[in-house]
Amino acid sequence: EPEVTQTPSHQVTQMGQEVILRCVPISNHLYFYWYRQILGQKVEFLVSFYNNEISEKSEIFDDQFSVERPDGSNFTLKIRSTKLEDSAMYFCASTGVEKLFFGSGTQLSVL
Amino acid sequence: QQQVKQSPQSLIVQKGGISIINCAYENTAFDYFPWYQQFPGKGPALLIAIRPDVSEKKEGRFTISFNKSAKQFSLHIMDSQPGDSATYFCAASDRGSNDYKLTFGKGTLLTVNP
Numbered sequence: 001e002p003e004v005t006q007t008p009s010h011q012v013t014q015m016g017q018e019v020i021l022r023c024v025p026i027s028n029h030l031y032f033y034w035y036r037q038i039l040g041q042k043v044e045f046l047v048s049f050y051n052n053e054i055s056e057k058s059e060i061f062d063d064q065f066s067v068e069r070p071d072g073s074n075f076t077l078k079i080r081s082t083k084l085e086d087s088a089m090y091f092c093a094s095t096g097v098e099k100l101f102f103g104s105g106t107q108l109s110v111l
Numbered sequence: 112q113q114q115v116k117q118s119p120q121s122l123i124v125q126k127g128g129i130s131i132i133n134c135a136y137e138n139t140a141f142d143y144f145p146w147y148q149q150f151p152g153k154g155p156a157l158l159i160a161i162r163p164d165v166s167e168k169k170e171g172r173f174t175i176s177f178n179k180s181a182k183q184f185s186l187h188i189m190d191s192q193p194g195d196s197a198t199y200f201c202a203a204s205d206r207g208s209n210d211y212k213l214t215f216g217k218g219t220l221l222t223v224n225p
Contacts, residue, residue: 102154
């Protein structure tokens with residue numbers, strides 16, 4: 001089965017630093033998403049991306065967050081100035097139409 | 112109104128038994144109800160999904176029951192196996208707006224004892 005690939009699997013950063021989480025969606029997919037899961041809590045929608053622009057974003061996705069599809073294969077989530085409360089597992093997901101595929105996630109730890 | 116409430120938080124079942132996980136939603140615009148299975152260190156994987164035009168959907172040992180009037184849906188795992196031990200999330204979305212802007216429940220940790 002095709003896979004969504006995320007790198008790195010773990011990222012440790014200092015508060016206030018910028019981080020970029022990277023994702024390679026499934027090649028023929030057109031819709032891309034970022035979700036996050038704080039330890040022990042539910043998975044939460046952050047943002048959806050289609051046709052090179054954000055189609056919807058949640059309240060969590062404030063000005064510190066941005067997404068980009070810099071080339072034909074990568075999809076990135078940038079956090080400009082990380083806060084302690086940004087510590088979470090971040091999942092990238094993509095879909096063609098029928099099924100949403102999630103990556104294995106990047107565990108972000110902000111110290 | 113966007114919440115999806117899931118219960119129980121954890122569930123222990125003997126091998127061969129039936130596992131039942133319940134979810135309730137409030138937003139009547141929701142029209143897509145998937146269940147995801149998540150193993151440690153992995154992302155959620157779609158298990159089975161249902162739309163409100165049917166009351167039940169079965170795929171192998173997994174069945175979704177849907178009650179539109181009560182705004183509830185449940186996952187039944189028949190003949191539960193130790194390999195089914197995982198966290199299960201129900202979710203819902205309004206496919207009319209953003210196809211996969213999913214609202215997740217808090218998850219159920221299922222343990223199937225051999």
